[in-house]
Structure formats: C-alpha cells, structure tokens
Amino acid sequence: MVIKYLLEKEFKQFFRNKFMPKLVILFPVMIIALMPWATTLDIKNINTVIVDHDVSSVSKELAETVNASSYFKLRDVVDSYEEAMTLVEFGDADLIVEIPAGFGDDLTRAGGSDILAAINTVNSTKGVLGQAYLQSLLQEFSARHVAASSAAALSPSVNISVKNMYNPLLDYKYTMIPGLMMVILVLLCGFLPAANIVQEKELGTIEQINVTPVSKFTFILAKLIPYWAIGLVALSFGFFLSWIIFGMVPVGSVLTIYFFSCLFILTMTGMGLIVSNKSSTMQQAVFVMLFFVMIFIMMSGLLTPVESMPDWAQAIAAFTPTKYLVNVLKCVYLKGSTVADLKTDLIALSVMAVVLNTWAILSYRKNN
Amino acid sequence: MLSVEVSDIRKRYGDTVALDGVSFNVGKGELFGIIGPDGAGKTTLFRIIATLILADEGTATVEGFDVVKDYKELRKRIGYMPGRFSLYQDLTVEENLSFFASVFGTTIKENYYLIENIYKMLEPFRKRRAGKLSGGMKQKLALCCALIHKPDILYLDEPTTGVDPVSRKEFWEMLKKLQQDGITIIVSTPYMDEAVLCDRIALIKEGRFMTIDTPENIRAGFADELWAVRSDRMHELLYAVRSFRGVDNCYAFGETVHFTTFGDGSFSPDALKDRLRAVGHGDIRLERTRATIEDCYMSLARE
Numbered sequence: 176m177v178i179k180y181l182l183e184k185e186f187k188q189f190f191r192n193k194f195m196p197k198l199v200i201l202f203p204v205m206i207i208a209l210m211p212w213a214t215t216l217d218i219k220n221i222n223t224v225i226v227d228h229d230v231s232s233v234s235k236e237l238a239e240t241v242n243a244s245s246y247f248k249l250r251d252v253v254d255s256y257e258e259a260m261t262l263v264e265f266g267d268a269d270l271i272v273e274i275p276a277g278f279g280d281d282l283t284r285a286g287g288s289d290i291l292a293a294i295n296t297v298n299s300t301k302g303v304l305g306q307a308y309l310q311s312l313l314q315e316f317s318a319r320h321v322a323a324s325s326a327a328a329l330s331p332s333v334n335i336s337v338k339n340m341y342n343p344l345l346d347y348k349y350t351m352i353p354g355l356m357m358v359i360l361v362l363l364c365g366f367l368p369a370a371n372i373v374q375e376k377e378l379g380t381i382e383q384i385n386v387t388p389v390s391k392f393t394f395i396l397a398k399l400i401p402y403w404a405i406g407l408v409a410l411s412f413g414f415f416l417s418w419i420i421f422g423m424v425p426v427g428s429v430l431t432i433y434f435f436s437c438l439f440i441l442t443m444t445g446m447g448l449i450v451s452n453k454s455s456t457m458q459q460a461v462f463v464m465l466f467f468v469m470i471f472i473m474m475s476g477l478l479t480p481v482e483s484m485p486d487w488a489q490a491i492a493a494f495t496p497t498k499y500l501v502n503v504l505k506c507v508y509l510k511g512s513t514v515a516d517l518k519t520d521l522i523a524l525s526v527m528a529v530v531l532n533t534w535a536i537l538s539y540r541k542n543n
Numbered sequence: 544m545l546s547v548e549v550s551d552i553r554k555r556y557g558d559t560v561a562l563d564g565v566s567f568n569v570g571k572g573e574l575f576g577i578i579g580p581d582g583a584g585k586t587t588l589f590r591i592i593a594t595l596i597l598a599d600e601g602t603a604t605v606e607g608f609d610v611v612k613d614y615k616e617l618r619k620r621i622g623y624m625p626g627r628f629s630l631y632q633d634l635t636v637e638e639n640l641s642f643f644a645s646v647f648g649t650t651i652k653e654n655y656y657l658i659e660n661i662y663k664m665l666e667p668f669r670k671r672r673a674g675k676l677s678g679g680m681k682q683k684l685a686l687c688c689a690l691i692h693k694p695d696i697l698y699l700d701e702p703t704t705g706v707d708p709v710s711r712k713e714f715w716e717m718l719k720k721l722q723q724d725g726i727t728i729i730v731s732t733p734y735m736d737e738a739v740l741c742d743r744i745a746l747i748k749e750g751r752f753m754t755i756d757t758p759e760n761i762r763a764g765f766a767d768e769l770w771a772v773r774s775d776r777m778h779e780l781l782y783a784v785r786s787f788r789g790v791d792n793c794y795a796f797g798e799t800v801h802f803t804t805f806g807d808g809s810f811s812p813d814a815l816k817d818r819l820r821a822v823g824h825g826d827i828r829l830e831r832t833r834a835t836i837e838d839c840y841m842s843l844a845r846e
Contacts, residue, residue: 180645184634191633379629383688386593386623387646388615 177389181397189401195367202362203409206355207416211348214355214478218304223247224259224268233279233320240316241272246308269295270305282320341426341509352423353504354477356413357439357497361471364406364440366464368399369447373460376451391539399444406440407433426511434514435503438524442496445531452538471497499523544571546696546727547592552601554587554750561587562598563750569729569743574722576741577731578836584750585731586626589700592729593623606695619647622694622726624685626701632674636665636684639673640691647692654693657724661717662687679710686717690726697721699730703737715740735837746840753843758836765834765842767791767803770812774824783822787815794841801838 189195223241227234242249250268253259262268273291281288292309296302342349372395375381384394410433417423425432446467454460474481474488475497481489492498499520506512514521547569554562562584569575577585590596592603594614603610608617630639640662644651655662661683668676673684682702689697699718703711715737718728730741738744738758745755754761774780781800785793789810793802804810812829819827834842 177646177648180642184631184638184642187638188631188633378632379625379627380631382595382625382627383623383629383643384646385595386618386621387643388618388648389646 178393178397181389181393182400185397185401189405199363199405199409200412203359203413203416206358207352207413208420210355210358211351211421214351218301218308219245220248221246221270221301221305221308222250222268223270223272224250224262225252226254226256226259226271226273227252228254228276229274229278231279233282234274237272237274237278237316240312244308244312246305246312263293263295269301270309272309282317287317287321348421349423349509350505351477352417352421353425353508354475354501356410356417356504357475357477357500358472359409359413360406360436360440360500361443361468361497363409364402365443365447365468366461367405368402368444369451369454369460369464370457371402372398372448372451373454373457376455377457395448395539402444403437403440407436410436423508425508427507427513431507431512431514431517432504435500435507435517435520435524438521438528439496439500441528442524442531445528445535448535449531449538452535471495474498475501477501493523496524496527545569546571546573547575547603547605547729549588549592549603550601552588552591552598552603554584554591554596554598560750562591564601565747565750565752566601567745567752567755569727571727572722572725574718574728574730574740574742576738576744577729577747578733578735578738578744578840579731579747580733583747585747586700587750588747589623589625589698589729589731593621593698594618619692620695622689622692622697624689624697624699624702626704628681628685630673630681630685630688633672635670635672636676637669639684640687643688644691649692651691654691657693657721658687658690660720661690678706679713682706682710682714683717686714690721694726696727696729699728701731701733703732703734711737735835735840738836744836746836746843748840748844753840753846761836761839762834765839767842768806768810769832769834769838770802770804770829771796771799771832772802772815772819772827772829773799774819774828775826776824779822780819780824783819783824784815787818790815792841792845796837801832801841803842 225238225241227238238249238252241247247270251259251262253262256271256273259268259271259273263271271291271293273293275289275291278288278290290313292306294302294305372381375384414425414429414432447464450460450463450467454463470491472478474484474492474495476492477497481492481498484492503512503517503520506517545568547567549568550566552562552565553560565584565588567575577588579585587596591598592605592610594610594617597611605617606620608614608620610617631642634642641651644654665680665683665687668680673681676684686699686702689699703714706714711734718730719740722728732738741758743755743757744761746753746761754764756764772780772784777795777798777800781793781795784790784800784802787810789804789807791803791805793800795801816827816829
C-alpha cells in the first residue's frame with residue numbers, strides 16, 4: 176500500500192518540525208487552561224464608590240455590606256457626587272451609590288428609602304450585571320432592616336425559588352469549556368492540513384508527486400489522516416485537562432462527543448481542501464482560512480448564545496459547522512444528551528460534510 | 544523506434560502564448576536537447592509531456608502511450624526532474640530516495656545499479672537533510688530520485704542552472720552514461736555550450752521550434768560570414784562595429800563581439816581596423832570564426 180509510505184512521510188515531517196508537535200500539546204493547554212478565565216462573563220470586583228449624605232449607622236452598615244460582597248469592591252466613601260464622579264472619570268470606580276440624608280431613619284421608620292446608583296456602562300455586561308447584583312443586595316439589606324424594626328410590615332410577597340439546571344453553580348466556565356474544545360479542532364483539523372497542502376504547492380514538491388503513479392485521492396488522504404489523528408489526540412488531551420483543572424467530566428457519553436467531533440472534522444477538512452485548491456501560496460490560504468475561522472468562532476454560540484443574535488445573524492450562524500458542534504459539546508457535557516437528542520446537529524453536520532467534500536473533490540477535478 | 548512523438552502542441556495562459564505549435568520526435572536512446580532562453584516555453588513543454596498539464600491543442604505520445612489517455616501507465620515510465628529543486632527538504636537524502644522508490648512500488652536495492660555512480664558521491668551525506676545540501680549535491684539527489692524507478696525516458700528541465708562549472712561537466716558525463724544504459728533523455732538548457740553535447744537539439748524561441756537537427760548540422764547550416772573582434776575598450780566596441788559599413792548583425796559574445804556581414808562584399812576588415820584605431824581602440828584582434836550554436840540561435844532568432 177502506497178498510502179503507508181505517504182503517511183510515514185507525513186508523520187516524519189510533522190515530528191521533525193520544530194514547532195508542530197509542541198503545538199499539539201500547547202494548544203489545548205492554552206485553550207482549556209487559560210481561555211475559560213479570559214472569556215468568563217462572571218463579573219466580580221466592581222469598583223464602587225459610595226456618596227454618604229446620611230452618615231448614620233445604617234449607611235455605614237450598607238457600605239460594609241457592599242464591600243463584603245465579592246461582586247463589589249469599595250474604593251472610597253466620599254461626601255459629594257462630584258467627588259465620586261471624578262473617581263469614575265479617572266477609571267478608579269465604575270459604580271456610584273448615593274445614599275441620601277435621612278436614609279437610615281427612612282428605612283427603619285417609614286420602611287423604605289431611595290438610593291441613587293450610577294454605573295459606568297462602557298462595558299455593558301458589567302453595567303447590567305452590576306445593577307442586578309446591587310438590586311438584589313439592596314433588597315436583602317432593606318428586608319433585614321425593615322423586618323428588624325417593624326414586624327408590622329407584613330406586606331404580601333412572592334418568593335421565587337430558582338433551580339439552575341445542568342450548571343447549578345451558574346459558573347460561566349462550565350459553559351465555556353465544552354465549547355472551547357471546538358476551537359482546538361478548528362485549528363488543528365481545518366487550518367493545518369490546508370496550510371500543509373498549499374505548502375507542497377509552494378515548494379513545488381507536489382510536482383514531483385504528481386509525476387508518480389500516486390493518485391490525487393491517496394495523496395490528499397495521506398495529508399488528512401495525520402491531522403485527523405492529531406485533532407482527536409488534542410481533543411482527548413483537552414478532556415483530560417478540563418477534568419484535571421476544573422474537575423469537569425461529560426455527563427453524557429464521551430463516544431457521542433468523539434462521533435460528532437469526527438463529523439465536524441470532516442466538514443473542516445473539506446473546507447480546508449477547497450481553500451487549498453484555490454490558493455497558490457501559503458499566505459493566501461492562511462488568510463482565507465483565518466477569515467472563515469473568525470466568523471465560525473464568533474458565530475458559533477461559544478461567546479454569546481446564537482438565540483440572542485438578530486434573525487439574519489442566526490441565519491448565517493446556521494451555515495457554520497461550529498454552531499452545531501458547540502451545541503453538541505455543551506449538551507453532552509452538561510446535560511448528558513445522546514445522539515438521538517442531537518438529531519438536528521447530526522443532520523446539519525452530515526449535510527455540510529457531504530457538501531463541502533463533494534465541492535472539494537470537484538474543485539480538484541477542475542484543476543487538472 | 545520512436546520514444547516521443549509530439550505533434551502541433553499549443554498552450555496558452557490567458558493572453559500569453561506559451562507554446563505555438565511544437566512538433567518533434569525523439570528516437571529511443573537519444574539525448575535530445577531543447578535549447579532556448581527563459582520564458583521560451585521549455586518548462587511548459589516538459590509539463591505537457593510529463594502528464595502534468597493538458598495542452599490546448601495537439602497530441603503527444605511517449606513510449607507509445609498517449610499523454611492524456613494513458614497518463615497512468617505513462618507515469619510509471621517517466622523520470623522527471625523539474626527545474627526547481629522539489630524534493631522534501633526536511634527529509635534526509637536516504638529518506639527522499641527510499642520514499643520515491645516506494646511510491647513507485649520499488650526499492651533502492653532493486654535499481655541501485657542505475658544510480659550507483661551518482662549515489663556514491665552522495666553516500667557520505669546520506670543522513671543529511673536534503674535542504675542542507677549544496678546545489679550540485681541537490682541536483683545529483685534529484686537525478687537519483689528521478690531514476691530510482693528505472694524509467695524508460697528521463698526529462699531534465701534545466702538541470703544545470705545554478706550549478707558550478709565542475710558539477711555541470713560531471714552532470715553531463717552522468718547523462719552520457721545513462722544514455723548508454725538505454726535511457727532516452729530530453730534535457731533543456733539555456734546554456735548554448737551544452738547544446739553540442741546532445742545528439743540532436745531543438746532551438747526554441749517564444750513557444751516555437753526554430754530548427755531541429757544535430758548540433759553539427761545546425762552549425763554547418765550557418766550561411767553568413769562570421770567575424771569575431773576584440774579590443775581594449777569592449778563597451779564602445781559593440782557600438783562602433785554595429786554602425787560600420789557592411790556589418791549586419793552584431794552582438795556581444797563572451798569576451799568578444801561577434802558580427803555577420805552582408806554578403807555583398809561591402810565589408811572590409813582592414814577598413815574596420817583603421818576605423819577602430821581612429822576612434823581610440825587599441826589591442827585590436829579581428830578574425831573569421833566558425834559559428835557556434837549561440838551564433839546560429841542569434842541568426843535564426845532574427846528571422
């Protein structure tokens with residue numbers, strides 16, 4: 176079998192490269208160990224400044240409560256709103272809480288008071304979440320005081336008890352990690368084989384292969400198999416890392432993940448082949464791939480849910496294989512979904528794999 | 544017996560005509576040279592008869608196989624050495640050779656006798672990566688890799704470009720030996736001095752063969768009176784001679800200036816010497832000379 180010799184050559188070249196073998200280890204480490212911390216949407220330590228016009232024991236207690244929360248960090252207590260604003264302008268604070276004069280009295284005697292909260296929303300997530308955190312903190316705070324002062328305040332109220340399904344601690348990392356594994360596959364199985372094939376074109380070595388009896392199909396297959404293997408090894412390493420570092424194991428079957436990953440890898444290599452057919456230099460291939468990969472990652476639902484995108488953006492996302500893999504990874508990891516539960520993703524990925532690879536084969540035919 | 548039969552091959556890339564109706568035959572065991580400058584269409588022609596690209600028009604058969612229909616069979620019988628070094632630079636000498644042997648379904652051992660002379664020179668570097676070899680060594684390795692499956696015919700596209708004169712000479716000696724082993728060889732080169740080493744040559748210009756014959760016949764066919772002149776002021780010499788009465792075609796030729804004269808007897812060598820002395824040339828040497836392939840090329844290219 177000729178393919179045996181071709182594979183031998185590919186692996187030799189791969190391991191002889193100074194950088195590539197390291198990449199297979201380094202890449203999952205960076206993605207799984209580092210990225211969850213960088214991409215987290217949990218907002219902590221919002222720098223807060225309090226304008227205290229009341230200066231009572233209650234206002235002091237509120238300041239302490241704010242500071243004690245891990246969401247806020249009390250930078251300063253000042254006398255005027257202007258002073259607080261200066262801190263915001265210099266970037267030392269993002270949240271101003273203005274406590275009016277007579278706040279303590281109003282709260283304990285009248286059972287209610289007003290507070291002004293102003294928040295820097297340059298980072299809108301920070302703004303929205305900061306506001307929400309502050310609201311719940313104040314609610315608790317006032318409830319405590321009102322109840323303590325007058326048991327008479329027996330206003331009827333609805334208590335909502337929330338159960339966070341599949342991610343009980345609402346830890347952002349748990350939703351990020353499964354999705355991030357997609358990034359590993361995109362790079363190793365989409366980017367690298369495309370770049371490798373174009374490199375043979377650029378160096379002219381493909382010329383020497385083309386005059387041998389080795390068929391195009393065998394040649395390409397020998398190019399892809401190593402990257403399929405490398406992608407799956409890196410993915411497994413990603414599983415291992417997320418278990419070691421974050422204690423995460425998939426609720427569902429690992430085999431389901433491997434199955435979908437293989438399907439996804441096929442779509443990515445198909446795309447890589449098309450790009451490599453149409454490019455004559457490595458530079459060109461890498462930039463075209465980068466263009467698609469950026470879109471694929473951004474639209475995948477990894478960073479923001481696809482459902483919250485406008486309709487037209489959702490329509491674009493429907494054509495990205497990454498969207499389906501991210502969904503699969505999240506569902507299997509957190510919910511324990513099985514192949515039967517993920518029919519839509521199965522169909523979408525299969526169709527894409529077939530279409531992209533057919534296209535790749537046709538574009539090869541055309542070139543020759 | 545014919546090894547290669549090419550008939551009226553045409554190929555264009557967009558508006559550029561690369562080959563404009565090329566026809567030629569190469570006999571079995573012949574050493575056939577394609578001589579012409581860069582951009583004349585040599586590589587395109589090789590790529591067509593090596594089954595790498597398709598011609599727009601015309602047919603070509605190599606070793607009895609059509610280059611389009613029977614390309615699969617043909618590929619087993621061709622050894623092709625492209626102009627650019629295109630072996631794997633990150634594999635060693637030995638690995639490259641055994642890789643190309645195995646993709647052809649053979650082993651180094653089986654056809655070692657064919658490359659023995661050449662490979663012996665590479666032996667000390669067999670663990671070295673191909674990318675780290677010198678130009679001459681790279682070329683020898685490429686030749687070994689093109690030969691390792693014992694092809695019937697060998698295509699060498701500018702094998703001696705960028706190679707030092709000693710290695711060039713060695714290389715041509717190797718080709719002569721391979722020819723004795725019964726391998727048909729087609730070689731292209733921009734160096735006119737290598738042309739005389741071929742059995743027959745084709746002079747190519749802008750996608751067209753100007754002539755196909757033995758080097759000796761081509762030289763003998765040079766009809767004009769050819770002179771060589773040199774002086775101590777070579778740069779001005781070319782212009783001075785060019786404007787002289789009776790001089791037809793005048794061009795720099797190595798360390799001399801070659802020129803042909805009109806056949807009407809209007810040229811006088813003594814008058815030229817006098818004229819050159821008058822405009823300050825010293826150390827003037829003027830003599831009749833025999834046409835080289837380069838002179839023939841220059842003469843044919845003007846027509």
